Amino acid sequence: MKKSTRSLNSTLFLLMITILLFIAMYVAGMILFGGSGFAKPQMFLNLFIDNAGLIVIAMGETLAMITAGIDISVGSVTALVCMVMANSMENHGVSAVTAVLMALGIGLAFGVVQGFLISYLDIQPFIVTLAGLYFGRGMTAVVNTEQIAIKNKTFLAWANAKIYMPFGSYSGKGKFHPAYIYPTVVIALVVVLLIILMMKYTKFGRAIYAIGGNSSSALMMGINVRRVKFLTYLLDGFLAGLGGFLFCLNSCSGFVEQAKGLEMDAISASVIGGTLLSGGVGLPIGTLFGVLIKGTIASLITTQGTLSSWWVRIVLSALLMFFIVLQAIFAKMSMKKK
Amino acid sequence: MSESTAKSGFSFKKLTHMKLFLPIVCLIAVLLSNLIKTPDFFKIAINNGVLYGYIIDVINRASELVILAVGMTLVTAASGGQDISVGAVMAVAAAVACQILSGGEVSTTVFANPYALAVIAALIVATLCGCLNGFLVANLNIQPMVATLILFTAGRGIAQLVTNGQITYVRVDAYQILGSYFPGNPIPAPIFAALAVVIIAYVILKKTTLGLYIECVGINSRAARLVGLNSTKIKFITYVICGFLAGVAGLVASSRIYSADANNVGLNLEMDAILAVALGGNLLGGGKFTLAGSIIGAYTIQALTTTLYAWNVSSDQLPVYKAVVVVIIVIFQSPVFQKWAKGLGKRRTAVPSAAAKGGAVK
């Protein structure tokens, strides 16, 4: 029986490994680039500031992936959300609050349509959301092909509202800079918390795991598979809308090429965090670490600062590969032990 | 019993025919829609000694996609995942070929090295990329989309590294043949390249049991192992093939523009290739596959793009139309929809086909 307890924890074990690898990587960065400010607390907080939108979007992605689906439309939804917000505020004088509601509405609309096609018409999620990807990007261009800077006072006030921390660091000139975050970070972390609670403590959350593990079994156990799937994509769409809003708070603009490839960031963050594309396995907290790990890798490269453009890409992927392979090896080892 | 066997055997045959039937209908529908705006869409003329016309464009431009779709179909069937690095691998192959031919110069008008050397080297590098993907997926059990994400991001970097971040031009007629015309032949050469790949793929699938093995592994790799199949090896092979084919596609694409544009060769083609596989009626979750379907899917996508150009849809809005058409096609192909459409009289829709599928997979 001891044997089995260990194997149950294999997901948790992998999560621990992932977190440890993250810490190891970060500490290595602090040692290597401590002089370049890598050890500053603000550097760590920047991981959250820069990725607040991605964190929320990746949460939705994780849910979709746990149902054994996928959502590759999130980047386009983000672009559309940013564009609609920017366009309506700047060109149509819409208030910031209304714009936010529009953003969430767009997310929900994507969720409803994609969820319906996936769950009630049994169309493959990849294809449905690929169409969503095309549609969102194209619609962004339909709304406006220009780059629109958001200058709405309320919106900029939200975007620039720093929340100072009780700690900080001294600059080279000896000046104390308190560390800070933006409201986006708070929202993102609240979302993460809510999703963690939902996945662990609600019937809906557990049903998501069940249908991801084996949808026909789940059906026979009396779960309304279609409804759960639909709601998952609905929530996923909503989170994409919300994430798009946070993304927009960070970039304060709308343009056609925005957030290109964001879906891959969301997917890889989920996977690094331990979510399986084949469904049934994954933890929201893991995804959070997935995002942080990707952010740290990027941050390490920027801090290093001497690579040429192509080496940036290569090293970025090499580090990612190193990480994923290490994880895979640990996973294999834990399987063997069993 | 033998009687019922014979009878249902017949109806089953009809069903398999149905499988390709729908994708073909979709392709034809897309093509015919052109007649509204461009009545001479199907007109083929001889211009300058070569075939000229929209329909030729469709077939010609779809060549790379067809080549990729073949590899993508195999990868999908065996591993239930997709290789999203194919576009980047195309760029790598193009870069290698051009760099060898130009001997490191940014632009050249004579081959610095033999053409064959360049082609072979490009294909070898592309195949090695496939090996890396295959190793990660098959041996290390990393999920395909993420395993191939590595080359997806690194690939273009590698290509730029090879070409030193420049676009390398090979302004030699011989290099342009693969992307244009064989001397004296009115049919565009990429069509032959695609045709050759398809034929070779068919011969391999016909003459070996690779196809069956791939399906087995894709459906139930545990059971496949117990009947003596080497799941790892088979998955690996499909990725190698896919990498190789991406190399071929890269050569064609690079030959069209007689240069290696690391940033743009094969850009976004991976998504189209996956779409082709799905439009062909294949499940992206792996298992049974039809190569013909994927190929039809590839032509459908190119037909759609060409159509939208002919309709003067501005290319930044083109994705909207593409999305709508794709959704219509997949709804049309969805069994649930078909059932609903057929049994309009009946009010009930059945329980998800997932139940009938019986979750034996995974």
Place this chain on the structure above:
Amino acid sequence: MEQEVVLTMRGTDKIFPGVKALQNVDFTLRKGEIHALMGENGAGKSTLIKVLTGVYEADGGEIRVAGTDRPVVNKSPQEAQNLGISTVYQEVNLCTNITVAENLFIGHEPRKAGFIDWKTMNTKAGELLRSLDIKAEATQKLGDCSLAIQQMIAIARAVNMKCRVLILDEPTSSLDDDEVEKLFVLMQKLKGEGVGIVFVTHFLEQVYRVCDRITVLRNGTLVGEYKVSELPRLQLVAKMMGKNFDDLADIKGAHTKGADLKDAPVIDAEGLSHTGTIKPFNFQVRRGEVVGLTGLLGSGRSELVRSIYGADRADKGKLKVNGKEVRINKPLDAMMQGMAYLPEDRKMDGIIADLSVRENIIIALQAKRGMFKPMSRKEAEEAADKFIDLLQIKTASRETPIKSLSGGNQQKVIIARWLLTNPDYLILDEPTRGIDIGTKTEIQKLVLDLADQDKAVTFISSEIEEMLRTCSRMAVLRDGQKVGEISGSEMTQEGIMKAIAGAGKEETGNV
């Protein structure tokens, strides 16, 4: 005394492409009765149940449930559950990626303030498992449990839901006697509480032990409904098969040749082991011999054969095949040595669901031949037809995907797959699971025939009687260790029981 009716099905039709699975079938279930649903493989039992519980949509007929005056239409198992019908389907239908406790409670988890109360859920699950004597932990991942345990958990889940109707589709096929006993106690208890139970099984003894009534199906049509007391065993078999057949006839008498002890064993394992599952063991099988493996549920029978076959690579010990030492790293190596292995878990390890019956039959031989020597279409079709005929596989055609065959017929296809490779040594792990009595006897005969043809066979079954009929010798396992062998006069029901229970002589090394 006529009991109150809780459920009726009238004129049920169900048509699959190429098969009329049900035609005008009636079925009635009364309160507090155990009602056996009998029929050969592919007779339509599971289909009837799936139509009833909303997994399939019926093509005709109506269902009435006591308490509602209009016919009910279950669109999904969920609706059936809401009507108080709880079901254990034939293939275990649980989710292996979540814990045992969740599998038991999903859909009706205990909650506190709207949130799942994990503590209560785990405690309750623990209690439930203990009360049914299931050796699993509540917090364990279901996928880590053996098939038998999973089956018990599926039953536990079904009975734990407050229900008026309990449907059990071949629940006992992967259970051993002890477990079956526990199940019967449970069923009697529920019966006492007035639950109507539908029980599908191919074990006639079990029917006669617990059931009150029998409904017999044949080829998708209703043969009739009978009181158990009024339908003697032989007649039941005749009604199921549509001909007279004595399932009790001793088939062992037909078995003429025995093993020649002077021969070098075909299989000779010395100190083979697989860390974590099976301790070092010695094991030999000779030509013409059927050696049984017996032991309690989870005693490691499957693991033992898996380590011989290379399904789990043995990490210690030697294996000789026909006297020559061989290294087996993967199943293909074993196949090349002339071995064949019929796995216990049909759904996970056996069938390749979307492939046709033909492809499923030829795949092993094809794998053995290699990639570049494909069987011709004709060859493959002939092979498939031969076995469809030989094993009476009920399928719409040889091109039907195996997943749409009935459970028992799927099993036959897998057997055909291995027979086609013409092995010298067959490992059969629960080969008759879910097979109807007619075919079961056929398979037992087949096993003995194979032995007559000088093949070596290892036979695992939870059914002692079946083992006695086929085996010439048996190895006894306990807790992953081979603890002894029995043969000759010890080969009786009691002898085996004793050996399993621990009285068997300790492993002495070689046999």
Place this chain on the structure above:
Amino acid sequence: GSSTASTATTSTAASAATTSTASSTASKAASTATSTATSTASKDSSVVTTASGLKIGFAQVGAESDWRTACTASVKDTFSEANGFTLLFDDAQQKQENQITAIRNFIQQEVDYIVLDPVTETGWDTVLQEAKDADIPVIVVDRQVDVSDDSLYTCAIGSDFKLEGDKACAWLDAFLTAKGITDTVNIVDIQGTIGASAQIGRTQGLEDAVKAHSNWNLLAETTGEFTQAKGQEVMESFLKQYDNINVVYAENDNEAFGAIDAIKAAGKTVGSDIKNGQIMVMTFDSTKAGLTDALDGSITLDTECNPLYGPKLQEMIGQLQAGKTLDKMTYIDESMFSADTSVTKVTVSGTDYPITALTQSVIDSRSY
């Protein structure tokens, strides 16, 4: 050095007059910087290595084109370690969010200057505010930024894309006049990636000119996304729809290459003789490859878009170090190239711009 257009230059050999002075101007600027920044090395030496060791963060768009690569190389060469700088280079891979991240990183690394070549014009308010709070001057290069408060960045230097378009159209006008063509001229525009500053400016230039000339007829505008393959595909489609195209206005060299191939494949010829059915190709960027085609006449006019920002940047930083205030916006010098000599200069808003007659040596002396 001063920042007027005539002296601020590039190493573009083709901008005939000022070539040889370029690098010395730049190093002078750097040494000026040195002398003011560090009190010790006050004598005016031209040895650049005694520079103050400024730490500069350069947030680059990516490496999406030859042009960009040349730009990166220019900046990297200028701010090399040998020249006494520490350059932190970040490649954003064409993603704005990466660039924002990089700037935040530079701020934590306490660089002395941030040089930003923005992916987009918009969306910089928050992060530039952070830079300002940290007292780090930001110099925007190439594309401009559109922020609610101009004080968020110190100064900007870039190309005037609208002017590029205007110059090209002025040339076309002059050319047509020189050839005495008064008939309708049919133009197709293969646009750049929609929304890119270069696309917006160049398209605007053309559209304005079309409005101003009653005989210019803009048949169609479609994006070729700045790539050869797309340029070819778009041109193929144009050729099938219109058989009277006279001028192709391709918004970069790569698109022009594709267009030329498509034209040839359709059985037509490219060249300046539009009276006799040739199709004239006008383009932008002036990369080596582009100029090669311009030399043989396939491309008739190639308007330069200068990527060599390094020296100019160094000069500006020197001035900033010296405590000077710079103009908010500086434009970099850009030339025009044609093998056709019928037009030698064009005038836009009162300023004259010479057309450089193209020779092989002009091409050979270019670095990209």
